[in-house]
Amino acid sequence: MPKIVDAKVIITCPGRNFVTLKITCDDGTTGVGDATLNGRELSVASYLTDHVIPCLIGRDAHRIEDVWQYLYKGAYWRRGPVTMTAIAAVDMALWDIKGKIAGLPVYQLLGGASREGVMVYGHANGTTIEDTIEVALDYQAQGYKAIRLQCGVPGMASTYGVSKDKYFYEPADADLPTENVWNTAKYLRVVPELFKAAREALGWDVHLLHDIHHRLTPIEAGRLGKDLEPYRPFWLEDATPAENQEAFKLIRQHTTAPLAVGEIFNSIWDCKDLIQNQLIDYIRATVVHAGGITHLRRIAALADLYQIRTGCHGATDLSPVCMAAALHFDLSVPNFGVQEYMRHTPETDAVFPHAYTFENGMMHPGEAPGLGVDIDEELAAGYEYNRAFLPVNRLEDGTMYNW
Ligand SMILES: O=C(O)[C@@H](O)[C@@H](O)[C@H](O)[C@H](O)CO
Ligand SMILES: [Mg+2]
Numbered sequence: 001m002p003k004i005v006d007a008k009v010i011i012t013c014p015g016r017n018f019v020t021l022k023i024t025c026d027d028g029t030t031g032v033g034d035a036t037l038n039g040r041e042l043s044v045a046s047y048l049t050d051h052v053i054p055c056l057i058g059r060d061a062h063r064i065e066d067v068w069q070y071l072y073k074g075a076y077w078r079r080g081p082v083t084m085t086a087i088a089a090v091d092m093a094l095w096d097i098k099g100k101i102a103g104l105p106v107y108q109l110l111g112g113a114s115r116e117g118v119m120v121y122g123h124a125n126g127t128t129i130e131d132t133i134e135v136a137l138d139y140q141a142q143g144y145k146a147i148r149l150q151c152g153v154p155g156m157a158s159t160y161g162v163s164k165d166k167y168f169y170e171p172a173d174a175d176l177p178t179e180n181v182w183n184t185a186k187y188l189r190v191v192p193e194l195f196k197a198a199r200e201a202l203g204w205d206v207h208l209l210h211d212i213h214h215r216l217t218p219i220e221a222g223r224l225g226k227d228l229e230p231y232r233p234f235w236l237e238d239a240t241p242a243e244n245q246e247a248f249k250l251i252r253q254h255t256t257a258p259l260a261v262g263e264i265f266n267s268i269w270d271c272k273d274l275i276q277n278q279l280i281d282y283i284r285a286t287v288v289h290a291g292g293i294t295h296l297r298r299i300a301a302l303a304d305l306y307q308i309r310t311g312c313h314g315a316t317d318l319s320p321v322c323m324a325a326a327l328h329f330d331l332s333v334p335n336f337g338v339q340e341y342m343r344h345t346p347e348t349d350a351v352f353p354h355a356y357t358f359e360n361g362m363m364h365p366g367e368a369p370g371l372g373v374d375i376d377e378e379l380a381a382g383y384e385y386n387r388a389f390l391p392v393n394r395l396e397d398g399t400m401y402n403w
């Protein structure tokens with residue numbers, strides 16, 4: 001059996017911070033796992049270094065399920081983004097090792113391909129509706145079958161999802177949290193206009209998505225969903241903060257717009273009621289923040305009972321290691337919906353050489369044994385950690401709000 005003899009945490013910052021766990025076995029096989037938690041990277045690095053790695057040394061790397069249960073139940077303090085991101089990194093690395101030793105890409109170990117490729121969605125954003133449509137047309141020309149639309153809000157200095165750079169969106173933009181300002185009424189006026197213009201420019205053969213980013217009350221989300229129904233949104237994401245899973249009942253009473261939630265969920269318990277009461281249509285939990293491939297498969301299996309599909313988070317603050325693992329999961333899971341794909345910069349891609357490919361709106365993890373991704377430690381060492389916080393958000397009167 002491949003015994004774990006070493007494990008280390010690599011922190012690198014090729015334009016943004018990434019945390020990677022690398023596990024080494026006595027036969028020399030190594031595996032990598034993404035452990036990046038945007039704005040809280042060092043918490044996960046410490047959890048791994050100080051509390052997880054000492055317990056890994058000497059264990060059988062093939063015992064993925066037992067290691068998962070050991071790290072989950074053995075922590076006593078269960079769940080939470082830091083704990084579950086650390087467990088996810090170990091899980092990804094062990095699947096990587098198992099695939100390499102078996103000489104198979106991880107998707108083959110998960111039951112093989114259930115489809116020819118993974119449909120992904122890109123991010124079209126712009127200060128104005130016109131700017132956003134222009135970028136969306138470019139994504140359509142690149143072959144994307146699904147495009148997320150986020151535009152600026154007249155009268156607001158900034159809003160979620162709109163960046164200076166139209167193709168690379170990194171919200172963690174300062175050494176201390178940037179203060180954003182929010183006005184729901186202004187936002188609710190512009191989004192229906194955006195979707196109307198998008199359907200006129202892009203037609204009906206492309207999926208259009210939108211991320212509300214936790215900023216509406218349930219009834220406001222019901223209002224927006226109703227306003228967007230004529231434009232057939234593929235989904236409305238994070239319509240309202242999901243700590244109260246019941247809140248989605250109120251949204252469901254008012255709109256048939258499909259709902260997607262879950263990128264900030266870290267376990268099946270966060271989404272169990274949403275799934276069992278069919279309050280959502282897509283579950284966005286990810287490999288890196290929801291306990292790895294092992295746990296995400298359980299979430300997807302529960303969702304499948306209720307015809308809910310996967311729509312994994314895939315922002316640039318999830319590293320190429322997570323993207324590779326996600327694509328193996330996406331290729332195999334029966335109730336796949338769509339995969340978010342915010343391209344990484346060439347700088348990041350150079351640090352994380354990978355086998356996955358993009359072509360004509362679809363992605364594939366490749367046939368390399370394991371996850372088909374690695375970290376170039378020499379290159380990584382050249383990028384010092386650079387503290388960066390996600391912004392905070394306030395209403396115009398100064399009231400703290402959801403970012
Ligand atoms: O759907 C998304 O991709 C967003 O919600 C993310 O950009 C999110 O804001 C970041 O991943 C937070 O780090
Ligand atoms: Mg989101």
